[in-house]
Amino acid sequence: MCISAEAVVIPRRLPGDLAMWLFMLAELSVFALLIAAFAVTQTLTPQLFADSRQLLDTSTGLAMTLSLLSAGLLAALAQQRVRQAQAGQALGLLLLALLAACGYLGLKLAEYQHLLSLGLGLEYNTFFTLYWILTGFHFLHVLLGMVILAWLAAGCRRRRYGPGNCSGFESGVLYWHMVDLIWVVLFPLVYVLA
Amino acid sequence: MAASTFLLRCWLALVMLSIATVLLAQGRASAWAILLLAVLKAWLITDGFMELRHGPQRWRGLLLAWAAVLALLVGISLSLRS
Numbered sequence: 001m002c003i004s005a006e007a008v009v010i011p012r013r014l015p016g017d018l019a020m021w022l023f024m025l026a027e028l029s030v031f032a033l034l035i036a037a038f039a040v041t042q043t044l045t046p047q048l049f050a051d052s053r054q055l056l057d058t059s060t061g062l063a064m065t066l067s068l069l070s071a072g073l074l075a076a077l078a079q080q081r082v083r084q085a086q087a088g089q090a091l092g093l094l095l096l097a098l099l100a101a102c103g104y105l106g107l108k109l110a111e112y113q114h115l116l117s118l119g120l121g122l123e124y125n126t127f128f129t130l131y132w133i134l135t136g137f138h139f140l141h142v143l144l145g146m147v148i149l150a151w152l153a154a155g156c157r158r159r160r161y162g163p164g165n166c167s168g169f170e171s172g173v174l175y176w177h178m179v180d181l182i183w184v185v186l187f188p189l190v191y192v193l194a
Numbered sequence: 195m196a197a198s199t200f201l202l203r204c205w206l207a208l209v210m211l212s213i214a215t216v217l218l219a220q221g222r223a224s225a226w227a228i229l230l231l232a233v234l235k236a237w238l239i240t241d242g243f244m245e246l247r248h249g250p251q252r253w254r255g256l257l258l259a260w261a262a263v264l265a266l267l268v269g270i271s272l273s274l275r276s
Contacts, residue, residue: 014249021253028260035264039271058216065212073205076243080197177243181257184235185264187212188228192219193272 016171024178027141031182034137038130038189045126050194052127055120060111061191065183067103068142072180074100075149075173082161082169091156094149097176101146108139131190138182145179148172204242211235225272229265236261 014021042049074097081090115121115128122132152172155161161169215231237258241247246254 012248012250014253015245025256028257032260032264036267039268043271043274058219062212062216066209069205069208069212072239072243073201076201077198080201174244177239180243181236181239181261184208184212184239185232185261188215188219188232189268192215192228193225193268194219194222 016174017167020171020174024174027178028182031137031185034130034134035185035189038134041126041130048125049127052125052131053191053194055115055118056131056191057111058191060107061187064104064107065187067100067107068180068183071097071100071104071149072177075176078152078156079166079170079173082156082166083163085163087156087159087161090161091153094153094156098146098149098153101142101149104142105146108135108142134186135190138179138186141179141182145176148175201242204238208235208238211238226269229269233261233265 074093078090078093078097081087081093120128122129149172152161152169155169211231211234215228218228218231240254240257240261244257246257
């Protein structure tokens with residue numbers, strides 16, 4: 001028996017809902033504008049940006065990166081379990097993802113508190129204005145991402161998701177990955193580049 | 195390769211690239227090298243975690259380009275000031 005090449009080609013599939021992808025595209029566009037504003041302003045006042053960046057702790061930034069990426073891995077693993085009809089394991093992984101995200105939350109809040117105690121608020125200088133807008137906007141996205149992960153965990157507990165019904169779950173997990181995607185660009189821009 | 199193993203390898207690569215980013219900065223490496231690592235990390239998330247390696251090419255291209263274009267813009271802006 002001969003099977004043609006067309007018969008075994010797996011069609012390309014967009015995970016999640018199209019509406020979520022369009023929403024993410026809008027979010028990524030907004031962040032692109034903010035990042036572009038940061039980059040352009042940096043060209044105009046390079047010394048101010050270099051000096052201000054010294055006031056941020058790179059190792060804290062790295063720890064936040066690792067927290068977010070670990071939450072992303074755990075959410076992706078939970079998605080695999082949902083597809084394999086193992087909602088119980090998916091629930092456990094999502095709770096771990098939330099725990100990892102709490103690591104970011106704690107570090108970021110401590111950093112904000114530290115900067116405010118030094119008087120480095122929104123109006124201190126151009127760098128910190130853009131720092132607070134960029135990281136604050138991202139912080140709000142992390143909070144929303146955590147609400148979504150908690151919602152997905154509650155859905156797993158009620159056995160709402162399964163192999164034939166995981167599009168909503170995929171959309172929720174995709175949102176978290178978008179938060180990670182934005183952060184991996186923000187991290188070097190805000191904390192690292194000299 | 196099992197999907198879970200693939201995801202774990204992606205995460206491991208992301209962790210190593212993140213640590214390498216900080217080490218490069220401490221070693222006064224070029225900004226372009228640091229930006230390249232950021233783009234690689236963004237691509238790992240896009241293709242690995244978001245599963246766009248199996249997705250429609252236009253969506254994949256759009257997301258891969260997002261990080262690359264931004265890194266290019268940041269790199270050019272840094273070159274202009276020096």
